[in-house]
Amino acid sequence: MAPRENAVFEAEGGAVSSRGTASIDVLGAFSVLLAITALTHRTIPNWTRAPTGHLSVIMALALLWKPTSTRRFGLFVVIMIVEWLRQLPFVPNHFFFEGLVYVSLLLTLARRAWLDRGSAIQRDRLFRDLAPLIRVELCVLYFFAVFHKLNTDFFNPDVSCAVQMHQDVAGELLLIPSGRWTDFPVIAATLLFEALIPVLLMLRGTVRFGVLAGLFFHWLLAVHPHPGIYSFTAMMFALYFPFLAADTQGELGAMWERALGRFRRVKLLGKVHPVFWIVLLMLSSVAVMMRVMQASTSFKEGVWATGQVGFYTWVPAGVFVTLSYLLALRRTWAARRARSPLSLQPAWLLVPVMLANGFLPYFGLKTLTVWSMFSNLRTEYRSNHMLMPQVPLTDLQTDHVEIIHSNNHGTVEECDPVPTLGQWCSYTGQKIPMFEFRRWVSTHRNEDGSQLEVEYVYRGQRYQIGSDGDPELTRRMRKPHPLWLGKLMFLRQVQDENRPAPCGW
Helix, strand or coil, X not given: CCCHHHCCCEEEEEEECCCCCCEECHHHHHHHHHHHHHHHHCCCHHXXXXXXXXXXXXXXHHHHHCCCCHHHHHHHHHHHHXXXXXXXXXXXXXXXXXXXXXXXXXXXXXHHHHHCCCCCCCHHHHHHHHXXXXXXXXXXXXXXXXXXXXXXXXXXXCXXXXXXXXXXXXXXXXXXXXXXXXXXXXXXXXXXXXXXXXXXXXXXXXXXXXXXXHHHHHHHHHHCCCCCHHHHHHHHHHHCHHHCCHHHHHHHHHHHHHXXXXXXXXXXXXXXXXXXXXXXXXHHHHHHHHHHHHHCCCHHHHHHHHHHHHHHHHHHHHHHHHHHHHHHHHHCCCCCCCCCCCCCCHHHHHHHHXXXXXXXXXXXXXXXXXXXXXXXXXXXXXXXXXXXXXXXXXXXXXXXXXXXXXXXXXXXXXXXXXXXXXXXXXXXCCXXXXXXXXXXXXXXXXXXXXXXXXXXXXXXXXXXXXXXXXXXHHHHHCCCCCHHHHHHCCCCCCCCCCCCCCCXX
16 A cells, blocks of 8 residues: 555545555545546547636546545536536537436535535545446446347348447457358347346446456447547446445555556656646647548548547556456455445436436437437337337427528538537538527528528428528527527437438437
């Protein structure tokens, strides 16, 4: 164990490491994982657009520097929620999920602060309140990852996301076999892993097998060139921590205490704080990404290329966390997670919210950020799900417009991936839900600052918005959605109902 002056995880009432007698602050160890995850997300340079993005990086670094600070933990959680709200709705599935997890962390922290008012917050009790909640929330995510895939197109090898992603990963890792003979085994293996991992994690006697399966499966996913999957892997690795036995958590905390102690003593060109090297790595990564985007011949090519830069930036942290898990599990292999009493608290309301969000597409509501990532799910017009009937409560998914032309026009290759990122452009024949079309018309500004002018077909009638269009229609369509509705509702482009559902996030 590191000397007292270098200890960063030592706390009263924490987990006990099998390598010593010192008590380890497990919330501090968990905070290290959350900070690493937050910094991993920031290898995608959209955080540079707002002050809250910069604050999220600063708070992640501050928490990593002193993970035993409850005040820093609280500020970090608040900043992460504020930055999440700023980016909504243009976030990937795991960002939306993570934001709800942070809300549950904040509610739990607020409750514990109230219960411990007049004295310091008991961090061990705070973590014991958090752990069962995070376990259930992660199982909800895994449930929908499997449930949404129970559709006819996911089992169709010609379009299945499992097959396409396997082929892409096999192109990156030459040792992985590929070919038509692997199609159905890959589909079955995907469902098996995603269904089995949460079961193994929840059973106290099989947690170690669940973590090992999760590390293997999500590392394979991280290798995929699609931008951002590696940040999903980083999040999953962090959220495995509350499933571990106390001895394993203590062992991880002890290892990270020693590692951070050594890291702080690193000297190069004088006494330079290690945080400097982390910031330098992140800024270099962002600079390279921006240069790659500028040099790319298309938006899609640029996005995928920057994803590779981000992946290799994350790899050292991913390897560090993975090796830590493997060593801790090896040293505490026989340890079992103790039974966790459930505390009644407002944060548990987030669980039904997560469940409701996952079922929304089947009721004619949002089709993105519903944890249907890479599932081939389609609910517009005719649902392709094999079990869940379509019960449309609204026409949001089927009420669409067809673009004829706009003053922000491009080709299919240039514009097709853009709407899901909140950076619209259009092409002739593009079909967009009316809800998203109004968002685009009311919020988009061209590079010269001018508003959008667009000609389109809606319910068989031709319309025009702009200087040559109907002034009343233009005024009405340029009125933004209510803020809360625009943040929560998010729909993808209308797919061709006569073709199989393509693979998409």
